[in-house]
Amino acid sequence: MQRISTHNLFTRGANAMLSQQAKLSRTQLQLASGKRVQSPKDDPVAASYLLDLRGTIQQVGQYQDNNDRARARLELQDSTLQGVDELMPRILELTIQGQNDTNTPADRRAIAKELRQINDELLGLANTKDSNGEYIFAGLKADAPPFSSPSDGVFTYGGDTGSRSLQVSASRQLQDRESGFAVFMDIPASAGAPATGRRNLFETLHRVIAGLESDNPDPASLDDLHQAQQHILDVRASTGARLNTLEQQSGVNEGFLFTMRTAQSEVEDLDYAEAVSRFQQQLLALQAAQQSFTKVQGLSLFNYL
Numbered sequence: 001m002q003r004i005s006t007h008n009l010f011t012r013g014a015n016a017m018l019s020q021q022a023k024l025s026r027t028q029l030q031l032a033s034g035k036r037v038q039s040p041k042d043d044p045v046a047a048s049y050l051l052d053l054r055g056t057i058q059q060v061g062q063y064q065d066n067n068d069r070a071r072a073r074l075e076l077q078d079s080t081l082q083g084v085d086e087l088m089p090r091i092l093e094l095t096i097q098g099q100n101d102t103n104t105p106a107d108r109r110a111i112a113k114e115l116r117q118i119n120d121e122l123l124g125l126a127n128t129k130d131s132n133g134e135y136i137f138a139g140l141k142a143d144a145p146p147f148s149s150p151s152d153g154v155f156t157y158g159g160d161t162g163s164r165s166l167q168v169s170a171s172r173q174l175q176d177r178e179s180g181f182a183v184f185m186d187i188p189a190s191a192g193a194p195a196t197g198r199r200n201l202f203e204t205l206h207r208v209i210a211g212l213e214s215d216n217p218d219p220a221s222l223d224d225l226h227q228a229q230q231h232i233l234d235v236r237a238s239t240g241a242r243l244n245t246l247e248q249q250s251g252v253n254e255g256f257l258f259t260m261r262t263a264q265s266e267v268e269d270l271d272y273a274e275a276v277s278r279f280q281q282q283l284l285a286l287q288a289a290q291q292s293f294t295k296v297q298g299l300s301l302f303n304y305l
Helices: 002-033 044-098 105-126 180-185 201-213 220-268 272-297
Strands: 165-169 172-175
Touching: 044 105, 044 165, 044 201, 044 220, 105 180, 105 201, 165 220, 172 220, 180 201, 180 220, 201 220
Parallel strands: none
Antiparallel strands: 165 172
16 A cells, blocks of 8 residues: 555656646746747637738738839839930920921931930830839830830830739739830820821831921821820829829738737737746746655655665
C-alpha cells in the first residue's frame, strides 16, 4: 500500500508541476509576442473571428494596392495628355497663321517645319512608357511602341484596343488607362466633314503640314484640329473623374481597414497588466508545485529502513 500511495503522490505532484509549467510557458509566449491568442485552443471563438478578420483585411489591402496602381497609371496618362493639350493651342495658332493669304510659300514652309517638330513631340508623348517600361497607350500590347513616324503620312496604330480594369473594392472595377487608338486615332470628324469615319490626330496634322508645304492650305483641317482638341479634353475629363473616384474609394478602403484592424487588435492584443499579474501568480504556483514535488520525492519506505 505504501508503494502505490507514494507512486500516486509522485504522479499527482509531477502532473501539477507540468501543468503549471505549461500555463507559465503560454503566458511567456503571450508576453513575448503581445498577442493573447497564440493558437485556436487558447480561444476557439476568437481564433475563428480573427481568421475571418485577417482574410477581410488581406482582401481590402489588395483592393487598396490595386487602387494605388490604377491611380499611378491614370496620373501618368493625365500628365501625358496635359502635354498634348498644351501643344494644341500652338498647333491651332500656326494652322490659322498658315492660312493667311499674306503668307508667301516660304512663310508656309517655315510654319510647316515647326508643325512637323510639334507632330514629332506628339508622337513622343503617344509613345510614353511608364516606370515598368510599358507603353501606356499600347493597350494590352504594352511591350512595343504603339505609334511610328512614317514618311508617307499614313500613321498606323501598332497596339490593340484592349484595356485593363482593376478591382478597387468588392463591387467596383475601374479602367486604369486608355488605348492609344481611343485617344489619338478614334477622333470624331468635324461637323462639316464628309461622313468618312473617324480622324486621327497625327494624320490631321500631317495634312495641315502637307498643305502648307505645297502652298495649298486645307481650311477643313482647322475644324478637325478643334475637334481633336475637344476630344483630348474629353479624355482628360474622363481620366480626372476616375482619379476622383479612386481617391474617394481609397478613403473608404482606409476607413474600413482601420475599423477591421481595430477589431483585430481588441480581440488579439494582450492586456499586458493582466498578463504580468497572471505570470507572477503562475510563477508562484509553479514554485509551490516544485516544492511540493520535492517533498513527495522524499516520501518513500526507504526513508524508514
